[in-house]
Amino acid sequence: MDEPGRERRVREEASWQRATILELFFDLVFVFALNRISLRLLDDFHSGGLGLSEFAETLLLFLGLWFMWQTTAALTSRVRPDSRPGQFFVFSSMAGATVMAVSVPxxxxxxxLVFAGAWVAVRVSRLLVYFLVRQVRTKGSALPGLLSLGGSTVPWIAGALVHDPPLRGALWALALAIEFPGFVVGFRQWAGSQVAGEHLAERLQQIFLISLGEAVFVSGGAFSDSDLALPHGMGFALAFVAIVQLWRIYFYRAGLVLPQAITAARDPARQSVAAALNHLVMISGVVLSGAGFELYIINPTGRSEPNWLVAILGGPALFLLGRAPFELQVFGRISRSRLIGLLALGLLIPAVWHAPPLVAGAGATAVLVGIVVADARRARGREPEPPAPLM
Known part of the structure; x- marks a missing residue:
């Protein structure tokens, strides 16, 4: 499948907008990766030990995996995935992400050290390929990547070697803080004005759908492991309805017109980076919601732990916290239903503090349904709103 000619290593303008089969193959790793993150969260919830430190640790692991996916998506938006360099980028990233996911528990x-070493190995191999294949037509240089790699490798490895968890967390947070600006600067310099907006938007849509698929997987697994009694069935039904509402809120309508919003933006590269950040928040909310679904499906009428509300109510709230600025980015405004939904989820906390988990799940699902109904009423009789990106 590779294209040996130099001129075939960069995506052509006529064909660069669609994701390839190889990129979809790469995404399969993240079905497994997100499942590992969910199981780590659930282990902490069931043990009653999900405090701030445990949550921060899982978040750092998730951010490392997300950065692996995001940088690979950015690379394949310029380099043809079916070229030799493109195949190397994708397969090495798949291998690295798989090892990282295996290490998550x-x-x-x-x-x-396995987790951090896999990430650093992929980063080093990418730069080596860049220098070996300088014929790839890109604007800019590898300097941002070199600087971020040089600055982040030490805290990644040092953090893996120390035995103090807070210090490890601080070092890994520093590594991510160094890598992110390097990625943003390098992406904007490398892509220039030729951002494959439709391709990047499609990739973000696909990873969001994968997060929804993981929520379905967790919910179905929890229901399958139960005794299939009526309360468990009610919990599964609530989870399924909630997943459909998350899909509906995302795609109608900002998620649907994201490709046009990026291509119509004055600064497509900046718009792409902002969209990726918003998706990071939304996907985090979906993964956390999936953990909440499992909690109230397995134990629908039992004693609820207060920290379970972090997942049952906090997951949908985190999704809305990403969805509101995403709508602002695409349309230049935020629907009141998003803000009212956030307020409603907050007001539910004291109301369901001592209630069974199923009651909290029903409340969260009702809020999501209310947002969808408000969106449908607002769109009734109106022409579809065109994107109006702020950037």
Whole structure:
């Protein structure tokens, strides 16, 4: 499938807008990766030990995996995935992401060096390929990547080697803080004005759908592991309805017109980076919601732990916190239903504090349904709103 000619290593303008089969193959790794993140969260919830430190540890592992996916998506928006360099970028990233995902259950404990080493190895190999294949037609240089790699490698590895969890977390947070600006500067310099807006938007839509698929997987697994009694069935039904509402809120209508919003933006590269950040928040909310679904499906009428509300109510709230600025980015305004939904989720906290988990799940699902109904009423009789990007 590779294209040996130099001129075939960069995506052509006529064909660069669609994701390839190889990129979809790469995404399959993240079905597994998001499942590992969900299981780590659930282990902490069931043990009653999900405090701020445990949540921060899982978040850092998730951010490392997200950065692997995002940088690979950015690379394949310019380099043809079916070229030799493109295939190397994709397959090496797949291998690295798989090792990182395997390490997640103990990724902040005894497998920390495996997790960090896999990420650093992929980053180093990418730069080596860049220097070996200088014929790839890109604008800019590898300097931002070199600087971020040089600055982040030490805290990644040092954090894996230390035995103090807070220090490890601080070092890994520093590594991500160094890598992100390097990625943003490098992407804007490398892509220039030729951002494959439709391709990047499609990739973000696909990873969001994968997060919804993970929520379905967790919910279905929880229902399958139960005794299929009526309360468990009610919990699964609520989870399924909630997943459909998350899909509906995302795609109607900002998620649907994201490709046009990026291509119509004055600064497509900046718009792409902003969209990726908003998707990071939304996907985090979906993954956290999936953990909440499992909690109230497995134990619908039992004693609820207060920290379970972090997932049951906090997951949908986090999704809305990403969805509101995403709508602002695409349309230049925020629907009141998003803000009212956030307020409603907050007001539910004292109301369901001592209630069974199923009651909290029903409240969260009702809020999402209310947002969808408000969106449908607002759109009734109106022409579809065109994107009006702020950037």
């Amino acid at each position: 103990q990724g902040f404990e005894e497998r920390a």
